[in-house]
Amino acid sequence: MALREVVHARGHENVSATHASTFEVTSDDWLTPAGDCILAVEADRVPADFDEEFVAACRDADATITATITATTDDGDTFTQAITGRGEPDLSFESERSHVGRTSEYVDDRTVLVDADGSAADLDRDLVDALADGAAVRFELAVE
Numbered sequence: 001m002a003l004r005e006v007v008h009a010r011g012h013e014n015v016s017a018t019h020a021s022t023f024e025v026t027s028d029d030w031l032t033p034a035g036d037c038i039l040a041v042e043a044d045r046v047p048a049d050f051d052e053e054f055v056a057a058c059r060d061a062d063a064t065i066t067a068t069i070t071a072t073t074d075d076g077d078t079f080t081q082a083i084t085g086r087g088e089p090d091l092s093f094e095s096e097r098s099h100v101g102r103t104s105e106y107v108d109d110r111t112v113l114v115d116a117d118g119s120a121a122d123l124d125r126d127l128v129d130a131l132a133d134g135a136a137v138r139f140e141l142a143v144e
Contacts, residue, residue: 002066002142003054007099009040009139011071011131017120023067023083024110024120025139026098037100037120039069040137047093047112055093057143058112063087065113066142067101071127071135079127079135085113087143099139112141 012031017023019037026035027043057063065087070080088107095110103116131137 002144003051003057004140004142005045005050005054007043007045007139007141009043009137011039011133011135011137012041013132013134015039015128015131017123017128017131019120021103021119022100023069023116023118023123024098024100025069025137028097039120039123039131040139043099043139046097047095047099047110050093054141054143055091058087058091058093059089060087061089064144066144067113067116068138068140068142069123069127070138070140071130072138073130073133073135077130079124079130081124081127083116083118083122085116088114099141 014031022037024038025040066084068082090107099112100110
């Protein structure tokens with residue numbers, strides 16, 4: 001059975017989702033056009049808030065971690081996409097600011113999964129448009 005952590009955030013007018021190797025959800029309440037990996041702002045939870053059992057499961061190099069991004073517009077339209085990566089023993093989940101998924105094996109305190117099968121640039125453009133329009137975001141991490 002998968003362990004899950006759910007974060008609620010919102011899109012922002014400067015979401016471009018063009019970064020080729022990462023995606024990010026931040027607790028910051030602002031986003032500049034330079035933040036091309038950021039999908040959502042105002043996250044209500046950060047990695048440091050996650051349950052220790054979830055964190056321990058993510059530290060298994062054989063674990064599969066799936067990040068599911070769901071955007072719901074003011075009109076009620078919903079767009080969902082999942083990106084799958086893996087766990088890593090060096091994941092700390094100590095960040096008090098943001099969650100970053102990476103296509104590489106690089107790890108810092110913000111990293112929540114590595115070897116992702118996609119990045120911000122790989123997201124469906126309808127989903128990205130909804131994020132840029134300020135949609136409500138549900139960011140779910142599941143580890144198996």
